[in-house]
Structures are given as C-alpha cells and as structure tokens.
Amino acid sequence: MAALRIEPKDDTPLVVFNREEGHFEISGKSMPEDVVDYYTPVLEWLKHYKSDPLDKTVFDFKLVYFNTASSKLILDILMILEEISKKGKEVLVRWQSLETDEDMQEAGEEYAEMVDLKFDYLWFKK
Amino acid sequence: MDDIQGYFSLIEEHYSKLLAKEIIVAYDGDVTHQVMKAITSMVEEKLENEKEKEPVRRKLYHIMVECLQNVNRHAEAFYGDGKDHYPGRGALLVSQSEKYYIVFTANVIRTSHVNDLETFLKKINPLSGDKLNDLYKDKLMEGSLSSKGGAGLGFIDIRRKTSNEMEFSFVKKDEEISFFLFSVKITR
Numbered sequence: 001m002a003a004l005r006i007e008p009k010d011d012t013p014l015v016v017f018n019r020e021e022g023h024f025e026i027s028g029k030s031m032p033e034d035v036v037d038y039y040t041p042v043l044e045w046l047k048h049y050k051s052d053p054l055d056k057t058v059f060d061f062k063l064v065y066f067n068t069a070s071s072k073l074i075l076d077i078l079m080i081l082e083e084i085s086k087k088g089k090e091v092l093v094r095w096q097s098l099e100t101d102e103d104m105q106e107a108g109e110e111y112a113e114m115v116d117l118k119f120d121y122l123w124f125k126k
Numbered sequence: 127m128d129d130i131q132g133y134f135s136l137i138e139e140h141y142s143k144l145l146a147k148e149i150i151v152a153y154d155g156d157v158t159h160q161v162m163k164a165i166t167s168m169v170e171e172k173l174e175n176e177k178e179k180e181p182v183r184r185k186l187y188h189i190m191v192e193c194l195q196n197v198n199r200h201a202e203a204f205y206g207d208g209k210d211h212y213p214g215r216g217a218l219l220v221s222q223s224e225k226y227y228i229v230f231t232a233n234v235i236r237t238s239h240v241n242d243l244e245t246f247l248k249k250i251n252p253l254s255g256d257k258l259n260d261l262y263k264d265k266l267m268e269g270s271l272s273s274k275g276g277a278g279l280g281f282i283d284i285r286r287k288t289s290n291e292m293e294f295s296f297v298k299k300d301e302e303i304s305f306f307l308f309s310v311k312i313t314r
Contacts, residue, residue, distance in 0.1 A: 011163060031191060033159040065184075067191050068279040075266055100180055103188075103287075114263060 001052070004045045012038055013063065017045050022054060026077070027062035027096075030070040039073040046080045056090040057081065061108070062124060064098050071107075075114060082115045096122045136297065136305060137217055137232050150227075154217040157201065157233075162194040169220055178314070185287045186220075186227050186312050192280040193231050193308070194218060201233035202303060222314075226290075230309040237304045240296045250282055251291045258286040288312050 001019055008014035013028035032038035059081060066074060078093070085091040095108030105121055112119040134154070150169055155161070166187055173183045197216035216233030235243065253261065262282045285292060290311040297305040 010167075011159075065187070067188075067195065068283045069195065071266060071279065101184065102181070103184065110259065110263060114267060 015042055025060040030066035035069045035073050050084050053084045053089050058092045060094045062096040078115045082117055093117050093119045095119055096124050099123045099125055148222050150220045152219050157194050157197040157214055157216050166190045182314055188287055189229055189284050192284050193229050196280055197231055197233045202236050226311040228311050232307045234303050235306045237301055240304050247294055250285050
C-alpha cells in the first residue's frame, strides 16, 4: 500500500506511515485548527493498514505537545492499533517524550491504561 | 456593560483584585487559530528569554492554548447598542508575579449555558490528582467530541496542569447573554 507522509507545520505533526519500511511515526506538535479534518487521512490510512498489517508494528509517538482536542484523535489511532493487536499481530507503541517532559510521559501512561497494547517509554533530546 | 469600555472596566475590576503583577500580554478581539498561535508563541519566547523553568513554561503554554481555544469555540455573538460582539471574540490577559503566572479570559456566553458551565467548573475545581486523571480518561473514552469539539476536556486539563483552583464568575447581561470571566494561576 502507498506510504503516507504529511510534512509538519508549526501546529501539526509529521506523520510517516510506511508499511514497506515498517516505519510508523507521529512526531512534533499537534494543535490543528480542525483536528477532525487533519486526522481523517491518518485514520483512513490506518484502517486500511489494519486489513493487512505487518506481523509486527512498531509505532512511534514522538510528540512535544498536543492539545486536548487532539487527545481524542490520538486515542482513535491507538484503538485501531489495538484492533490490529487483537487480530493476533504484534504491536508495540514507543511513546517518546522530550527529556524532562514528565507530563508527556504520564500522558502515555494514561493511554496505556485505556487500550490493551504494549507501551515502551523512551526519552529523546531536542 | 453597554459598550466596549464597559467590557474593559469589567476586566479591569476583576483584574485589579488579583495579585500585584506585570502584564505580559493583553488582548481583546477575535480569537482565531492564528491569533492563538501568535500569542502563545510570543509568551513562550519571552519566558524562554527570561530563563523560566521548562516545566513551568510548558504548563503555561498548555493552559494558554486551552483557554484561548475555549474562547475561540464558545464565545457567543451578542448584538446590542450598536456594539457587536461577534462569535469567537474575547479578552485575554497573561500576567506574572513573583509566585505565579496568571491567565485570564473573558467572553460572552449564552445565559442559558451559565448553569451547566458553573456546575461543571464547581465539580472539577476541588478535585485533584487521580480523580482528575480518572475524569479526564472517562471523558476521553466517552468518545464523541461535542459539536464544538470541546467535551469539557479543556477545563479538566487546565485544572490538572496546576495545583491552584480555577477562579471564575458570571455576569448576567440579560436573559440572552452573560459574561464569563475565568482565571487560573500557574505556580512558578
């Protein structure tokens, strides 16, 4: 399936979904003017991917900021990943936070309580 | 409260009751997405230059965005006395004292919405820690964002980003519209 790449802007994250390379990443800042509009192609791609996922999907969240409006859409993404995992495929969420951003790590831990997925927590530098 | 001057004196009156402070930004007008981005990055840059601690900066940024988005989504129109308040219009003040940053917003809401909003804010204000986190998760899991995309998450998130209770008041203009005044302190 064709890869999806959305270049980052000052209020929207970089999205890279590439099945061939096994690269799944959302990184940067998420506070789009219209969250539903922004995330629709992202969710559509993942729903499509769900029908034929890799045996192991490693999904990187590397966000420095997301607003509450984006938080629901992030949960929607995780729920699709959860469905993939329920199909018997391995899914690992790598939740990466900027060093010293404990709130971001806690946000990841909260998501981990809401979905049945394996989370790894990592730190990255600026 | 018949004109814009009245609107400002209301803000001033409320503002003067807050602690001695220095105003970082004062804005009144259309709170668009672009305005929100401009104001928040301006404040962020100023605090970075002043070497404010990163976690404090992050909290303030977070809270400013949510406050401004509340105004952007929920400020109602009000047309009276030739002075129009269009939807999405509001005022913002960000100030600093030795101990705190204070974010203050004011906007018009429907009088019929005052009760629900007040009840909600009073409900979440005394909560802390795990209870707020649980409520946040519940709201998130409930799913559907309101038609305006809020779902009350914004206020819950503002509350849990700071150890200080939010302050708010409602000033009824008439049966149609009221002013909603809101402020939150972020400990430095």
